[in-house]
Every structure is written in structure tokens, then in C-alpha cells.
Amino acid sequence: MKKTFVILAALACATAAPSFAQTRMAPVGATKTPAERAERQTQALTKQLGLSPEQEPKVESILQAQMTDLQALNEKYPAGNRRGLGPELKASKAKYDEQLKAVLTPEQFAKLEQLRQERMQKMRDRRK
Template identity: 40%
Template sequence: MSVPRTLLALAVLSSLTFGCARRNKAKTTTVVESSPTTSASKSAAPIGVSAARARDLTDVMTEELQLRPDQQVRVRAILSSTVEQVKNAQQKNANNRTALLTELKRINTSSESQLKAALTPEQFKQYQLKKRSMQEQMRARQTQGK
């Protein structure tokens, strides 16, 4: 996989994550406001943000791919790990673009293989189609911006 393609794949993951967060903002806000540990969760913002991203993306995948409860648990764990690994790679390799891209490619490959194992062949096919569609939309936006 080429470097631009790897970046695009990770960008899709990020856009899905941020899109999910926007889509579920009202639901998330309600949960946070009613939580008695709001001040504790504010102090642990980076971890909470990563967990929220993984949760939101898992919720969307559950809806889109009709995941079973056991699959939801596995997918959420995979996505949580992926988000954490990406965050750590960005911090570790902030000044070394080549190393960052190499690490992001490794993370993406690992995440994809784990998702393939967690999903049925049909679900993984749907996931790939949705991902390609999002990549095309992002490419179209990039070319419009130039």
C-alpha cells in the first residue's frame, strides 16, 4: 500500500470517527452531563476522547453492518487499540514524517486484519465498500479544494 493510500485509509478512519462524534453529539453530551464523574473524566480527556471515538465508530459499524453483541465487543476493542496506537505514534514520531507514515501503515494493516477476523466475510465486504466510498468522497473534496 502506498503512503498516500495509507494516509487516506487512516483519514477515513478519522473522518468516520469525527463524523460519528458529530452524529452522536447530543447523545454523548446527555450522558456526560448526567454522569457524576464529569470532573474526573475531564482530567483524563485524552483517554476519554479515544474511548469515545472508538465507541462512536463501533456504534456506526454496529448499525451499518448489523454486528452481533460479541462482535461489538471485539470491534470496540480493536478500534480502541487502533486509536490509542495512532495517538501514540503521532506523539512519538511528531518530527519524523517517514517514521510516522511507516508506523501508521503498520497500525492500519494490523487493524484491518483484526477487523477481518472479527467480522463475517459479508460484513467485511460491506465495510470495505463503505471505506472505499468514503475515500472517494475525501478525494473529491481534496480535488475541489485545489
Template identity: 40%
Template sequence: MKKMLLLLAAAALTAASASAQTTTPMQRPANGQMQQATPEQQADRLTKQLGLSADQRTQLVTMEQARRTEMQAMHGQQPTEGDRAAMRQNMQTMRTKYDTQLKGILTADQYAKYEQQRENRMENRGNRKMKMKVKS
């Protein structure tokens, strides 16, 4: 009887530990890239972080949808080696346009907070790349 209980307990622990190892908190798609947030999800995130009004959120969603349409059109054009510089210039122009539109939607305090958060993300991205290089 004791052996049977011990055997059942061991089997239960083994099954529990095996099932605990099969779940991961964040799984990447097959192509290795994380899925981009929708304009609505992005607006929700910024609403929480920056305290946007309903009108600001609506303007942000509309602006982001237009920006994504423009980006898709640009990515549809496959650049050749000589066009990479032109594509980079187009991307920088779009970023400037996006920032100008964003300044028009956000208050000065909200925009300053947004800029600080963006700098922090860029800094963290650089730190992660350096860690990856060290591991290699």
C-alpha cells in the first residue's frame, strides 16, 4: 500500500513538473518576430502612459492608421542597393512628419514624457543588443 502511494506521488510530481515546463510566457511566431500592436492597442497603451483624452486617442488612432498605410506602400517597393539611402531618407522624413503630427495632438508635458519613454526604449534596445553580442 505504501509503495503504491509513493509511486502515485512520484508520478504526480513528474507530470506536474513536465506540464509546468511546456508553457512559456511569451512565444515568438515562426518567423521570429513579435507581432506589432494594432493602432488601437498602441493608442490604449499611450492613453494609460500619458493620460490622453478621448479626442486625443481618436486622433492618434487615425494618424497611426494613415502612417501604417504609408509605410506598407513604401515597403511594397523593394529597394535595390542604390535605393537604400533613398529609403532611409524617406523613413526619416516619415518619422519627422509623425513627430510633428504627434506634437499637434499631445500637450507639451505629454510629448516630453513620450520622448523620455522613447529614449528609454532605445537605450534598453541597445543594452539588449550588447548582451546578445557578449553571449555569442
């Protein structure tokens, strides 16, 4: 009886372990649509910049268009071949920054720029 129990326990562990090993988490942001990412970012900007109820839908539509464009660029330039991506990213950022300037107050836009600079500095610090 004891021997049978040990064999069954070993068999259960042997068949269960591979099933746990094969489950993987999706990369962050990989499964979210541009609309979902834009909504999440709008919520964060609402807290950080104090967006008014009138500004929220405008900012969200701008961010959704930007996320859609970024997704298209990501598909256009696969991971192994990113040459030419830089100028297109800069043009995209300038386009959407102009749209955001039209919606945000000067104080909010300055705060947005400050938040971006802080995020870039954190990324540089992590790379060191």
C-alpha cells in the first residue's frame, strides 16, 4: 500500500511539473489593444496632471491615435531591423505633442514634459 502511494505521488509530480513549466506570462503591454493602453495612460495622466472631465476624452483620443501609430511602426520595423525608425518616432511624437498642447493648459503640458524627463532619467539610471 505504501509503495503504491509513493508511486502515485511520484507519477502525479512528474506529470504536473511540466504543465507548470510551460505556462508563461505575456510580456507587459503585449496583449493590450491601443485603446486599452490609451485608456490606462489617460487615467494616469488624469491623476498626475489633474485633467478636467472635458480634457479626458480629448486626451484619450489623441493617445489612442498615437498608440495605433506606434503599433503600426512596430509592425513596420521588426525587432531585427529598426533602421529608419528614429526619424519616424520623432515625427510621431512632435505630431501628438502639438495636439496635446492644444488640449492641455501650459502648466499641465510643462508637468507632462517634466514627468517624461523623470521617466527617461530613471531608464538611464537602470541601464548603468
